[in-house]
Every structure is written in C-alpha cells, then in structure tokens.
Amino acid sequence: ATPTPTDASPDASPTRVDALVVGAGISGIHQLWELRGKGLRTVLLEAGSGVGGVWFWNRYPGARFDSESYTYGYFFSPEILEEWTWSEEYAGQPETERYLNFVADRLDLRKDMRFDARVVSAHWQEDERVWEVTTATGEVYLTTYLVTALGILSKPAFPRVPGLEDFQGEWHHTGTWPVADVDVRGKRVAVIGTGSSGVQVIPFLAKDAASLTVFQRTANWATPINNFAIDDARAADLRERIQEIYTRTQETPGGAIHAPMTESSLALSDEERRAVWDRLYDAPGMAFVLGNFRDVALSREANGHLTAYLTERIRERVKDPRTAALLTPDDHGFGQKRPPLENGYYEVFNEPHVRLVSTVEDPLVRYTPTGLETAIESHDFDVIVIATGFVAVTGSYESIDIRGTGGRTLQEHWVDGPHTFLGMQAAGFPNLFLVGGPQSSAGIIPRVTETQATWVANCVAHLRDRGLSRIETTEAAEQEWHEHVLSGIEGTLQEDASGWAFGTNVGDGRQRAYLLYAGGQPQYRERIAESAEAGYKGFELS
Numbered sequence: 001a002t003p004t005p006t007d008a009s010p011d012a013s014p015t016r017v018d019a020l021v022v023g024a025g026i027s028g029i030h031q032l033w034e035l036r037g038k039g040l041r042t043v044l045l046e047a048g049s050g051v052g053g054v055w056f057w058n059r060y061p062g063a064r065f066d067s068e069s070y071t072y073g074y075f076f077s078p079e080i081l082e083e084w085t086w087s088e089e090y091a092g093q094p095e096t097e098r099y100l101n102f103v104a105d106r107l108d109l110r111k112d113m114r115f116d117a118r119v120v121s122a123h124w125q126e127d128e129r130v131w132e133v134t135t136a137t138g139e140v141y142l143t144t145y146l147v148t149a150l151g152i153l154s155k156p157a158f159p160r161v162p163g164l165e166d167f168q169g170e171w172h173h174t175g176t177w178p179v180a181d182v183d184v185r186g187k188r189v190a191v192i193g194t195g196s197s198g199v200q201v202i203p204f205l206a207k208d209a210a211s212l213t214v215f216q217r218t219a220n221w222a223t224p225i226n227n228f229a230i231d232d233a234r235a236a237d238l239r240e241r242i243q244e245i246y247t248r249t250q251e252t253p254g255g256a257i258h259a260p261m262t263e264s265s266l267a268l269s270d271e272e273r274r275a276v277w278d279r280l281y282d283a284p285g286m287a288f289v290l291g292n293f294r295d296v297a298l299s300r301e302a303n304g305h306l307t308a309y310l311t312e313r314i315r316e317r318v319k320d321p322r323t324a325a326l327l328t329p330d331d332h333g334f335g336q337k338r339p340p341l342e343n344g345y346y347e348v349f350n351e352p353h354v355r356l357v358s359t360v361e362d363p364l365v366r367y368t369p370t371g372l373e374t375a376i377e378s379h380d381f382d383v384i385v386i387a388t389g390f391v392a393v394t395g396s397y398e399s400i401d402i403r404g405t406g407g408r409t410l411q412e413h414w415v416d417g418p419h420t421f422l423g424m425q426a427a428g429f430p431n432l433f434l435v436g437g438p439q440s441s442a443g444i445i446p447r448v449t450e451t452q453a454t455w456v457a458n459c460v461a462h463l464r465d466r467g468l469s470r471i472e473t474t475e476a477a478e479q480e481w482h483e484h485v486l487s488g489i490e491g492t493l494q495e496d497a498s499g500w501a502f503g504t505n506v507g508d509g510r511q512r513a514y515l516l517y518a519g520g521q522p523q524y525r526e527r528i529a530e531s532a533e534a535g536y537k538g539f540e541l542s
C-alpha cells in the first residue's frame with residue numbers, strides 16, 4: 001500500500017505524495033488548502049513547532065500588523081470571513097497567531113501538517129520525476145510537485161559583530177523571539193537596529209527596562225500607526241462591506257486599501273501640501289506611506305518636500321535637538337526603504353533612561369561577556385535585543401540545499417540575484433513553485449500569495465488532467481521577466497535605493513539585486529493569468 005504522510009519516521013521508507021508544501025505561514029496554509037481542494041495528496045512541512053510562519057517566529061512585544069487586519073486575512077473561505085472578528089484595526093501578533101491556528105483547525109488542515117520538520121534538502125530526480133525532500137531529522141519525502149512558501153522575511157540577519165557567544169547575558173533576535181516571556185523589568189537592555197521591528201519593540205522595552213540603549217546605524221522615516229479597537233458597529237460594517245473591501249485590494253498596486261494620489265504634490269503650495277500631510281499623518285495605518293502623492297516616489301524634489309515635513313515632525317516630538325537630528329534619516333528619501341509605522345517611538349527618546357547611540361559615529365566592535373564594546377565605550381547589558389532584520393526573500397532558499405536538473409543548485413543559479421519566470425519558477429528546477437518568493441512580491445503578502453496559491457493548484461490540476469507530470473520554465477522566459485521586473489523600478493527613486501529589498505543590509509558581499517516586484521498586483525495577476533490561459537506560455541510541459 002502507498003504510505004500515507006503519517007507513516008514518516010527516520011526508519012520508514014520515503015513517504016510518497018503528490019505535492020509537498022514547505023512552510024506553515026499564511027501562504028503555505030492557503031496553498032495546502034488549494035492543493036487539497038484539487039484532490040492531491042499533499043503534505044506540509046514546517047520548521048517551527050506551530051502554525052503561523054512570520055507570525056509564529058516574530059512574537060516580540062509590540063509585533064503587529066501595519067496593514068488593516070481585515071485586508072491581511074484570508075478571503076477565500078466564507079466560513080472564515082463569517083466566523084472571525086478582528087479586535088483591532090492593526091492586530092497584534094498574538095491575535096494573528098490565534099487567527100492562523102483558527103484557520104488551520106476550522107479547515108481541518110492540521111492533519112496534513114508536520115511540525116518541527118525543517119527541510120534541509122530538495123533534490124530533483126529526473127528519471128522518476130520527483131523531488132526528494134529531506135528534513136533535519138532524516139525523514140524523506142518523494143513528491144511530484146514541490147511548493148516553497150518560505151516567506152520573504154524569515155531568515156534572521158545578524159550584525160557582523162564578533163563575540164555573541166561570549167556574551168553571558170540573555171540575547172534574542174526579534175525574528176526568533178521565544179514563546180516564554182522575556183522579562184526585562186529592572187534590567188539594562190540594548191537594542192541593535194531601528195527598522196520596523198526595532199521601532200515596534202523599542203517602546204515596549206523602554207516601558208519596563210531600567211535602562212535602554214538603542215544602537216542605530218540608519219534612521220528611518222517612521223510615521224504613526226494610529227491604531228484603534230474595532231467595536232461591534234465597525235465589525236458589523238466591515239462584515240457587510242467585505243467584498244467591496246476585497247475588490248479595493250484587487251485594484252491597488254500593493255493589495256492594500258490605500259493607493260497613491262495621482263495629483264502632483266509639486267503643483268500645490270507649501271500650505272496645501274502641509275494640509276494633506278497633516279491629514280495623512282493623523283490617519284490610520286499605511287495611509288501616509290501608500291496613500292501619499294505618487295510623485296514623492298518619482299521626484300527628488302517632491303520627496304525632499306516630504307522629508308522636510310517629516311523632519312519637522314520629528315523635531316516637534318523629540319526634545320533634544322541632537323537626538324532629533326540623529327533620528328532623522330540623512331541617507332535616503334521617504335519610501336526608499338520600507339518606512340516603519342510607530343506608536344510613541346519618538347517620545348521614547350525623551351525619557352531619561354533611554355539613550356541613542358549612532359553606530360556610524362561610534363561603531364560596534366564586539367560583544368563582550370558583559371555587554372557590547374563600541375569604538376569609544378564599553379557598555380554593560382543584561383539583555384541584548386537584535387533587531388537587525390532578515391536575509392530577505394532569497395535567504396530562506398539559501399538555507400535549503402535545492403538541486404535541480406543536472407544537480408545544479410538554486411544558489412548557483414541565483415548567484416547574481418534571483419532569476420525566475422513570473423516569480424513562479426526558476427529554469428532548471430522543474431515542478432518547483434515559489435510562492436511568496438523573489439520577483440513577485442511587494443505589498444500585502446497574502447494578497448500576492450493567494451493569487452499564486454490558486455495559480456499553482458490550477459497548474460498542477462491542468463497537468464494531471466492531461467496526463468502530464470512535468471513543468472519547467474525556460475531561460476528565455478526568465479530573461480524576459482527579469483527585464484520586466486527591472487523596468488518596474490526604472491525612473492523611480494527605487495533605482496538607487498538600498499535595504500533588504502536589495503539584499504544590501506546583509507553585508508556579506510552579495511551583489512545588490514532587486515528582489516521584489518514593483519509592477520503592481522493588478523499587472524502581476526494579469527501576467528500570470530495570461531500565461532496560464534495560453535497553456536502556460538513560458539513553460540515547457542511534458
């Protein structure tokens with residue numbers, strides 16, 4: 001008899017499935033549901049011990065959505081839409097983790113999920129047309145189709161500072177925060193990094209710590225989240241308008257309810273611009289970021305007016321002028337790095353027990369048994385919080401030994417940055433689908449990956465219904481997509497941007513490469529649908 005997924009154990013023979021999904025985050029959960037819906041024997045392997053992906057690992061205090069909760073959740077299931085009510089406009093991590101567990105249970109997905117099952121290798125076997133997938137504990141799966149739903153922000157990046165193993169205190173990376181409470185009451189705490197994670201965690205640590213020292217390399221343009229509780233009336237209204245809200249997410253570039261204003265900010269007077277920005281600054285969520293004037297993403301002059309406005313706002317909120325100046329970015333315009341949303345972030349630096357250290361002026365040298373040494377000082381800490389982000393987008397692929405035709409590794413294929421067709425497949429890696437991988441994502445991730453998960457399931461069903469079992473894109477199609485992806489940032493201020501979307505944050509000498517997709521979700525959906533409708537143009541089927 002064919003073994004079922006539950007037969008897997010280190011001693012058992014390989015488990016044979018039709019499809020295997022890697023990752024129980026928001027994308028993988030949906031993908032499992034879609035593949036199961038096509039009648040495929042599917043198993044999902046997850047490195048963590050629970051459901052949630054990024055919402056499982058990033059449980060640091062203050063972690064929360066900065067997209068509206070109801071635009072981030074799933075739309076594919078009427079039961080889920082009906083039975084779940086978000087409590088806040090921007091839900092915190094505990095609520096989101098509960099939501100994803102609710103979905104896994106409500107749709108009975110858990111029975112096909114294996115936890116603590118970290119995939120370490122995936123090797124294509126051309127003769128049998130299967131991927132041989134091995135976990136860290138030695139379990140082996142043979143699958144016709146392999147779908148990676150690894151997340152674009154899942155492999156933690158660490159400062160390139162030696163001696164972490166020498167530090168005798170407690171340290172945590174925000175991206176692998178422990179389930180057990182981290183108690184910083186009365187302790188001397190350090191935070192390294194001031195991106196979205198740092199900006200979210202810092203006010204919470206400041207509340208309890210005896211002292212908090214923030215090591216900042218680059219300041220960011222943070223704007224208020226203006227979160228609020230969803231009361232019964234709003235919940236009822238949202239439920240009534242949910243299809244209208246979904247339609248809106250399908251029309252905007254980033255899958256959000258916010259979209260840029262097309263009128264030129266440069267056509268307005270200073271007072272008029274200021275009035276708009278005051279309104280957006282007080283509006284909830286990403287309104288300031290995604291609902292701003294389109295030309296601030298295109299014109300240095302327009303962007304300069306905006307950053308002058310934000311510089312003033314920072315000065316108003318931070319009492320010490322030197323600290324305010326340090327908290328004001330001087331190396332990038334607004335939107336050239338993903339701007340964090342904050343709640344009381346700037347005010348934290350007015351508190352006497354909080355100190356800001358610029359690692360540009362005073363670089364980190366090493367961890368010591370008692371803390372951190374910088375070029376000019378030695379600091380003692382009980383707890384060090386590392387909020388230095390991720391080896392984004394391709395990082396999670398680098399952690400798996402993926403070998404395609406002829407034993408070629410994905411890392412070799414992507415040595416100059418990722419190459420894919422439609423962000424769906426890489427040439428030389430048949431039957432491997434990348435959901436939420438490079439060259440497809442930007443904006444609200446579940447709005448991108450829901451499209452992909454459905455596309456993948458339809459594609460696999462298409463092959464099965466025609467007695468086919470192999471699909472592989474071509475290098476020519478990859479090249480065409482590569483040029484299309486780059487054209488999406490041409491003429492925008494992204495052309496000379498940096499940060500995780502370009503891999504420049506990692507600092508290991510990797511080539512700067514644009515990892516996302518800036519063409520907007522409506523166009524992305526159109527492009528992948530066109531290929532499918534033309535019998536999967538750009539792919540070879542057999």
Ligand code: N01
Nearest residue numbers: 064065066159193194195196197198217218338388389505
């Ligand atoms: O990571 P980041 P993140 N010494 O790379 C600094 C999403 N997200 O985890 O800019 C000192 O943005 C680094 O400095 P620099 C969101 O998409 C969403 O914060 O490289 N500092 C930077 O300041 C976000 O964009 C939410 O010079 C060092 C920081 O560490 C993405 O995840 C919440 C350093 C890292 O910032 C990543 O955010 C959280 C060093 N040696 C995250 N090395 C939501 O709200 C690096 N840094 C939903």
